[in-house]
Amino acid sequence: MSIEKQETYAELELLLRQLSVWVKAEGRKVIKEGNYDITPSQFDVLQRIYFGETSMTNLALRLGVAKSTITGLVGKIKEHGYVSYSVCEEDHRVRKLEMTPKGLGLIRDVLERRVQFIRKLFSTIDPFLVEEFRKVLRIVNNTVQIQYQDKEETKE
Numbered sequence: 366m367s368i369e370k371q372e373t374y375a376e377l378e379l380l381l382r383q384l385s386v387w388v389k390a391e392g393r394k395v396i397k398e399g400n401y402d403i404t405p406s407q408f409d410v411l412q413r414i415y416f417g418e419t420s421m422t423n424l425a426l427r428l429g430v431a432k433s434t435i436t437g438l439v440g441k442i443k444e445h446g447y448v449s450y451s452v453c454e455e456d457h458r459v460r461k462l463e464m465t466p467k468g469l470g471l472i473r474d475v476l477e478r479r480v481q482f483i484r485k486l487f488s489t490i491d492p493f494l495v496e497e498f499r500k501v502l503r504i505v506n507n508t509v510q511i512q513y514q515d516k517e518e519t520k521e
Contacts, residue, residue, distance in 0.1 A: 391482040
């Protein structure tokens with residue numbers, strides 16, 4: 366790979382990481398301003414549950430932490446009323462996590478704040494470029510999802 370391409374990819378990584386940090390920080394303001402009793406790690410778990418991860422094992426895999434860590438984090442957010450869980454009928458060791466109205470409210474508030482931040486951020490950029498950027502991000506996201514699914518399927 367040429368030096369120019371390496372530099373391009375290094376810059377893309379840096380820019381995506383910086384944007385991600387800014388968006389994440391904007392959402393965290395909701396937690397601080399609302400005096401919610403939830404830590405950033407607990408919120409990361411709550412967010413994963415909101416976007417469809419309902420098993421403790423999958424949460425641990427997706428977040429790259431030990432199952433015991435997830436158990437502790439889920440216990441705290443359950444204790445604070447953000448989630449509930451039910452025991453799986455087929456396998457009593459498995460717990461299915463569900464959002465409570467309190468958890469849904471927090472997630473929706475954070476997502477709305479992030480969307481407002483993005484809207485403001487892109488308001489000065491040509492709408493054509495915003496649409497092209499959205500298309501590129503969609504392609505990249507789809508590619509990552511396909512690659513991740515392929516890795517998961519080879520583990521089974």
